[in-house]
Amino acid sequence: MSTFVEKLRPESYDEFIEKFSISVPENFNFAYDVVDKRAAEDPKSPAMIHMDDDGKVSRYDFEFFKTASDRFANVLTQKGIGRGDKVMLILYRRVEFWVSMLALHKIGAVAIPSPNLLTAKDIAERVTFAEVRGVVAENSVVKNVEGAREKCTGLEVLIQVGGEDLRPDWADYDTLFAGADDHFEKPEDAPGGEDTLVVFFSSGTTGPPKMVEHVHNYPLGHINTALYWHNLEPGDIHLTLADTGWAKAVWGKFYGQWMAGAVIFVYDFRGAFKPAKLLEVLSECRVTTFCAPPTVYRFLIQEDLSGYDLSALRYCTTAGELLNESVFHTWKEATGLEIHEGYGQTETSLQVATYSFMEPRPGSIGKPVPGWDIRIMDPQDQPCPPGEEGEICINIRNSRPMGLFNGYYREPDKTADVMRDGYYRTGDKAYVDEDGYFWFLGRVDDLIKSSGYRIGPFEVESALITHPAIVETAVTGVPDPVRGQAVKATVVLAPGYAPSDALTRELQDHVKKTTAPYKYPRIIEYVEELPKTISGKIKRAEIRANDMKKMEK
Incomplete structure (x- = not known):
């Protein structure tokens, strides 16, 4: 595939549905086919602007990510991590997260991004269930990993990022990184395509978290997320406010954004979210496109928005929960910008979206993404007419949309429960209006x-x-x-x-x-x-x- 994905310029939703398609390269591997290729063609092309909690700004190009991920791939292989091994990443929004993810993609190990708020009990349960062999952890959460180790007999590789004091059996990331070869030879049987890429834990709103398995082709599903829902252009500076422990991070600050040619802006704040500080970052760093949960917008509009220069900001999106109509209108009045909603799950890439070539209807999540045959079904598996509430279901009888998960890792019964009779059942309620706009209502159980x-x-x-x-x-x-x-x-x-x-x-x-x-x-x-x-x-x-x-x- 080319360095950038060529973007369509449809004038209507119907035209978009008609013309959109995804070309799937053979044995696609994002690290090799996007990042390394971009580094070879334009090594100094900007990839990331990173701001740490103290306000220090660092800039990284694609040559950096190519070399850094090669180095860390060598570190991991020397530590015995190989194809199919599970490695848990418990990191904040550090640049090491992106380096680690790319390195794991290159060697074919399975990344398990995890929140930094996990307790020792949480870690022990997840490591044991997923048969995790290695952990790359923030220094501040090492103590929780240590608290879990006596219950995790298979945990062999322990790498600490940041901090000075190392516990026994732990290796320092910087020391390992500095001593590694800066070239990793791509294997002849390189991982890709339908090989397992990443496992995310679901949010656990309705019960214990489930392990959601995605394959190497999964990043291609986020072409739609970045190019069309986020409406990115080459050179855009895009900020998605998401923690690296969740799937939303790769939705908004990884795969699709780099395929769109955008620069990922990472704001690595620690502790509580501060609306005024975020507005300062948006203003001073000239962020052009922004995505955040509705709760963040609710807090932002309580600030005096006239005190910030948001003139560089040209496009806004939201997902995670539904946007209240009053927030939509208040934000638009203050900034002149509409907020475009989207809908998806940890199990999927973007399913439904409000695009730039559609009229936003506040409270509506939009219309189905191309390639996603979405039906609203009643309890008897019959299609619901416009205006009638039902469950959001994905037709997978003839084909599976790009970005849909493989299943729940090591839980075939749970997989079978949601993928049956030719449909993936999301567990979410919605209805469709006469114009084809979807209106989300919540979880079926809610x-x-x-x-x-x-x-x-x-x-x-x-x-x-x-x-x-x-x-x-x-x-x-x-x-x-x-x-x-x-x-x-x-x-x-x-x-x-x-x-x-x-x-x-x-x-x-x-x-x-x-x-x-x-x-x-x-x-x-x-x-x-x-x-x-x-x-x-x-x-x-x-x-x-x-x-x-x-x-x-």
Whole structure:
């Protein structure tokens, strides 16, 4: 394939569907076929701008990533890591993450990106289940790996990144790197194509995390993510706000962006996210395209946006959870920019998107990505007509879309449960309007059935979030002897507001005026924070479980 993927310039969604296709090179390997090729053709071509937590900015070109990944591939092979071996990466947004990923791709080992917030128990469970042989870990999380080691008999290769004090059996990344040969010979039987590339752990919003297996062709699925949803052009400076422990990092700051010819901007902040600081980074570093979860936009619009020079910013996207209409309009009024929504899962690349050549409809995730035959199905596996809610299902009877996972690693029963009768079943609810736009409603398990009505939590959350007292909210159903389920809102209040019966009535009345009255929350609980996964997603299942425990007492 060429260094850059040639971008179509469709004038409409229908034209895009008609003309889009992905050419799949034989035995495709992103590290060899994109990064090394780019380094050979234009070695000084900019690849990354990296800002650390202290504000230090470093710039890296493709020659650096080619040489650095060759060096680290040599380090890993000398340590005994080979094709098919599993290596867990527990790193922040360090440049070493990208070097490690590319090195693993080159030798055919399987990367397992992991969040830095994992406990020793989490690490032990994941290492044991995945049969992990090696760990490349941030110095600050080494103690948690050590806490897991007595339960991980197969863990043999331990490499620490950063810090000065090394524990026994650990090797220092910089020392190994400095002593390695800077050329790694591509093997004749180089890994690629349908070989396993990476395993991600799912967010675990509805239960224990599952191991999602993707192959070497998976990065090609993100051509659509970067070139068309992010709308990238060569030379763009793109920032996706994502932790390297999750699939969203490779969605937004790796594969597709480099195939588009864009420069990846990495903001390696540590600790709590600070909206004002992020706005400074966007302004001072002249970021041109930006992607972040809706929660981030909600915090950004609470700042005085007029105090920042966002003139370089030309395109904005969001995914992860749904964008509230009020946030869309407030951001557009302040910046002149629309926010284009997208939808996908750890198990997939982008499935549904709002593109630049489509009119955004606030609250809609857009239309299906080319190559993804998406149906909204009822419980009897019949297609739902426009306006009727159902499960998002992918037709895989005749072909599998580029970017769809192979299955859940070592869990064939769970794989069979979601891939059956010719469909991949996402577990997510949505409906399609008369114009073909998809409207996401939430997880199937999150749907509330009250007095014969089917209520999606997002509808109520969207209404609540427009009240100035609400910073965050999660809507769930609780058992009710008359209605079956009653709508409950768990809310985090903005500064200056305190829980009271009067505020509860005010919020309930606000929802009745904003959406259909029957959807209003009959119960409102005030909390300091919502339970979330370590990827930041709200754990509605945990809220429901806690409510059940309270009712049993």
